[in-house]
Amino acid sequence: MITSENYFSQENQMKYFGSSQFKAFASCEAAALAEIKAEYIPEETTALLVGSYVDAHFEGTLDIFQAQHPSIFTRQGDLKAEYRRAEQIIQRLERDKLFMKYMAGKKQVIMTGELFGYPWKIKIDSYLEKEAIVDLKVMKDFRPIWVDGQGKIPFVEAWGYDLQAAVYQTIEGNKLPFIVAGATKEPVTDLDLFEIPQYKMDIALKLIEARIDRFADIKAGIETPRRCEECDYCKMTKVLTRIKPYDDGEAVA
Ligand SMILES: [Zn+2]
Known part of the structure; x- marks a missing residue:
């Protein structure tokens, strides 16, 4: 049985x-x-933690989150500036009725299923049954992002949210729309609800299909x-x- 406690356990990361x-x-x-073998633990960056802070608020587990992350407080016991920003983001989001409607689904719903012959697991931030799958994303801003070899592309694609959408939609199984409930960390928070078009999810599935066998063989x-x-x-x-020439591999004009 897969739960929120063992969702990221080594055993489940290997299995799913x-x-x-x-x-x-x-x-x-x-x-x-x-990372799966726990030989490498990527650093928990403040940027990631701010997102997790907002997630924890909407999940109703902010108390636990604060207890598990003492580093978010100053020595005087106040929230550090980044997390005060997180509080401001939360207050801004709660002011918007439509945003909150989409955040009002069942929280952190875990599902498992098969995709291309392998077991997968998903965790939905806000699940509106028969209506939508909603994922909350807190980010720097909504501007396009430079990706080497692709130029500036929409943030949804740069961060692979189209791919996440494809997986979630397939595992959930009812072809529900996937909505990114986005909020920015800009001095004045921006917010929006972004739907990922079906054709983008279909393309993402093809991309997964093309690579999944190799990744499974590596695991x-x-x-x-x-x-x-x-x-x-x-x-x-x-x-x-x-030793190597300092300009090895680089095109020199
Ligand atoms: Zn590497």
């Missing part, structure tokens, strides 16, 4: 795929596998994970075996 895990494999196979120890040589994990585990 999840949209975050798939994205991790797509960005660096070596780091993703090391099973059949394939060797590739290193991206760019991420923090690859930097941490890099072993020098040679």
Whole structure:
């Protein structure tokens, strides 16, 4: 039985795929596998924690979150500035009726199912049965993001929310719309409800289908994970075996 307590356990991370895990494999196979095996624990950044703070509020578990993260308080016991910002974001969101309607579903609903022959797990932030799957995202802003090789693309695609939408919709099983309930950390918080069009989810599914067998084989120890040589994990585990010209691999105009 998969619960909120064991959702990210090593056993369940090995047994199930999840949209975050798939994205991790797509960005660096070596780091993703090391993370599953708990050989690598990515740093809990303040940016991530601010999002988790807002999540915890809407889930109704802010007390537990605060107890588990003493680093969000100053030595005097006040909330640090970033989390006071999180409080302001929450107050702004609660002022909007439509936003709150979509945040009023069942919270943190866990489901499992099969996709392309493998077991997957999902956790829905706000589940409006027969109506919508809602995921709360707190981000810097809503502007397009530069991605190497792709140029500036919408934040939804840059962060792989289209991929998450495709997985969630399939596992939920009723072709429900997937809505990103977005809020920004800008000095004045922006907010919006973004629907991911069906064709974008269909494209994302194709992308998953094309890569999932390899990722499953890596988890099973059949394939060797590739290193991206760019991420923090690859930097941490890099072993020098040679010297190289400083402009190696770079196009020189
Ligand atoms: Zn890497």
